Amino acid sequence: MNRVLHDFPGGLKLPTGKELSDRLPSLLHPLPERLYLPLHQHVGHPAMPCVRVGDKVRKGQLIAGAREYVSVPVHASTSGRILTIGDYPVPHPAEFKAPCIVIEADGLDEWHDIEPSPDYAATDPADLQRVIHHCGIVGLGGAGFPTHVKLGEGFENAVELLIINGVECEPYITCDDRLIQEKADYIIAGARMIAHAVQARQCVIAIEDDMPEARQALVTALDGDDIELVAVPTRYPAGGEKQLIRTLTGRDVPVGGLPIDIGIVIQNVATAAAVYRAVTRGEPLISRYVTITGAIENPRNLQVLLGTPVRDCVEKCGHRSFSESRIILGGPMMGMQVNHPYIPIVKTTNCVLIQQRESLPPELPCIKCGRCSEVCPAGLMPQRLYHAALRDDFGQAVDRHLFECIECGLCAYVCPSRIPLVRYFRYAKTQINNKERQLQTAQDLRERFLAKQQRDRQDARSSPSAPEAAQDDKRAYLKEAISRSRSRRERIRHQHDPDEKPGDD
Ligand code: SF4
Numbered sequence: 391m392n393r394v395l396h397d398f399p400g401g402l403k404l405p406t407g408k409e410l411s412d413r414l415p416s417l418l419h420p421l422p423e424r425l426y427l428p429l430h431q432h433v434g435h436p437a438m439p440c441v442r443v444g445d446k447v448r449k450g451q452l453i454a455g456a457r458e459y460v461s462v463p464v465h466a467s468t469s470g471r472i473l474t475i476g477d478y479p480v481p482h483p484a485e486f487k488a489p490c491i492v493i494e495a496d497g498l499d500e501w502h503d504i505e506p507s508p509d510y511a512a513t514d515p516a517d518l519q520r521v522i523h524h525c526g527i528v529g530l531g532g533a534g535f536p537t538h539v540k541l542g543e544g545f546e547n548a549v550e551l552l553i554i555n556g557v558e559c560e561p562y563i564t565c566d567d568r569l570i571q572e573k574a575d576y577i578i579a580g581a582r583m584i585a586h587a588v589q590a591r592q593c594v595i596a597i598e599d600d601m602p603e604a605r606q607a608l609v610t611a612l613d614g615d616d617i618e619l620v621a622v623p624t625r626y627p628a629g630g631e632k633q634l635i636r637t638l639t640g641r642d643v644p645v646g647g648l649p650i651d652i653g654i655v656i657q658n659v660a661t662a663a664a665v666y667r668a669v670t671r672g673e674p675l676i677s678r679y680v681t682i683t684g685a686i687e688n689p690r691n692l693q694v695l696l697g698t699p700v701r702d703c704v705e706k707c708g709h710r711s712f713s714e715s716r717i718i719l720g721g722p723m724m725g726m727q728v729n730h731p732y733i734p735i736v737k738t739t740n741c742v743l744i745q746q747r748e749s750l751p752p753e754l755p756c757i758k759c760g761r762c763s764e765v766c767p768a769g770l771m772p773q774r775l776y777h778a779a780l781r782d783d784f785g786q787a788v789d790r791h792l793f794e795c796i797e798c799g800l801c802a803y804v805c806p807s808r809i810p811l812v813r814y815f816r817y818a819k820t821q822i823n824n825k826e827r828q829l830q831t832a833q834d835l836r837e838r839f840l841a842k843q844q845r846d847r848q849d850a851r852s853s854p855s856a857p858e859a860a861q862d863d864k865r866a867y868l869k870e871a872i873s874r875s876r877s878r879r880e881r882i883r884h885q886h887d888p889d890e891k892p893g894d895d
Pocket residue numbers: 755756757758759760761762763772773776801804805806807808809
């Protein structure tokens with residue numbers, strides 16, 4: 391029986407530009423001389439190096455471990471020598487440098503000993519999640535959320551539906567399409583492994599209805615009726631988590647909630663393929679498919695070792711002049727512009743888009759035309775969010791569900807005043823997150839101070855001058871109570887005072 395599909399608000403059919411790169415098979419990118427592996431390629435805490443400069447490593451060997459649950463390890467992408475551990479440019483819009491492990495390749499590409507998990511179906515789901523964690527797997531659709539954390543949430547809650555997301559809706563990006571065409575069997579096997587890891591009752595692989603070759607590859611590889619294949623209408627951003635869930639089930643993820651709150655786990659097709667490699671071969675995540683496209687001679691999908699400089703990949707596709715180009719990591723709608731080509735391909739890099747540099751027309755005042763609201767897939771009023779961000783009225787922005795914005799860029803795309811709306815939303819989100827972090831730090835410090843005071847009081851009571859200490863206790867307690875009340879008032883004022891300017895506190 392065909393699944394009934396539902397509509398989501400907003401969205402647009404965009405020119406795709408996918409024909410540039412989706413016709414040719416992917417190419418294996420040659421081994422680079424040096425690989426730059428950032429310790430932080432995912433959402434959560436960075437990994438900690440467990441190798442030293444000069445150490446010899448082999449392909450797949452652990453070089454940085456995860457010390458926290460919301461973190462993943464980093465593995466050597468090839469064999470060679472640890473050349474250095476230090477700060478190097480990483481994918482970031484502000485030429486940011488961050489700790490990286492640099493491997494000088496020895497050209498042998500020799501594998502470290504890796505161990506497969508013999509029979510996933512007989513493996514305890516929690517053990518399967520551990521394998522996925524140890525292999526450093528994160529969401530490869532671009533978000534980079536550690537996969538074991540999502541699966542852990544799934545295991546703790548009843549999972550009605552697992553969605554394997556192959557809806558590659560952003561223009562120009564075709565790495566998932568090519569991966570499905572070339573490795574459909576990996577994706578299907580990986581989907582079954584993830585379904586086992588979360589004990590999902592149903593599993594759907596979703597693609598777009600303009601991916602006929604990918605659909606055929608999946609139909610050919612599907613050897614059972616435990617997985618449903620669904621082609622959804624091509625419309626940006628149909629591949630967004632909430633939009634895809636709505637399309638497939640007619641259900642909405644609650645505001646501020648997660649798919650698991652309605653019994654759904656969603657994973658990208660490339661993540662499913664990475665899970666297959668991790669479980670059946672013990673292979674950690676050390677490479678990925680990346681679309682290299684745009685204003686270049688030979689747009690193509692490459693299979694790239696993590697840590698390979700972007701420059702090498704783009705040159706492989708025939709482009710050498712970077713002074714006249716804009717480099718975008720990701721697609722034209724949600725991607726991040728970076729300033730130079732020496733940054734490495736990381737776990738979340740799905741596309742490198744090269745565009746001609748051109749001067750942008752000036753931003754004009756908002757004319758309240760409402761076009762941005764019409765296309766917003768999250769049902770927001772972007773112009774109101776924009777005015778709130780412009781006034782630094784973060785309380786208003788939160789009230790208007792700023793954090794439901796998925797930064798799809800459609801509002802800015804249709805805005806006749808050419809207002810870079812997403813930039814304003816990112817600014818507001820960063821300010822709010824910074825404030826929350828400051829509050830949390832202040833609260834942690836206060837708790838530590840109180841704990842120390844209590845211990846000092848206990849020590850003082852057991853000393854000979856206990857009566858005076860009791861008086862001191864009382865004074866200190868009153869002082870602390872007054873100080874707490876003051877800071878609470880301050881905090882409330884900072885959260886709600888629309889005139890407060892960034893940096894005031
Ligand atoms: S589309 Fe642009 S000009 Fe129109 S209401 Fe939205 S922000 Fe204002």
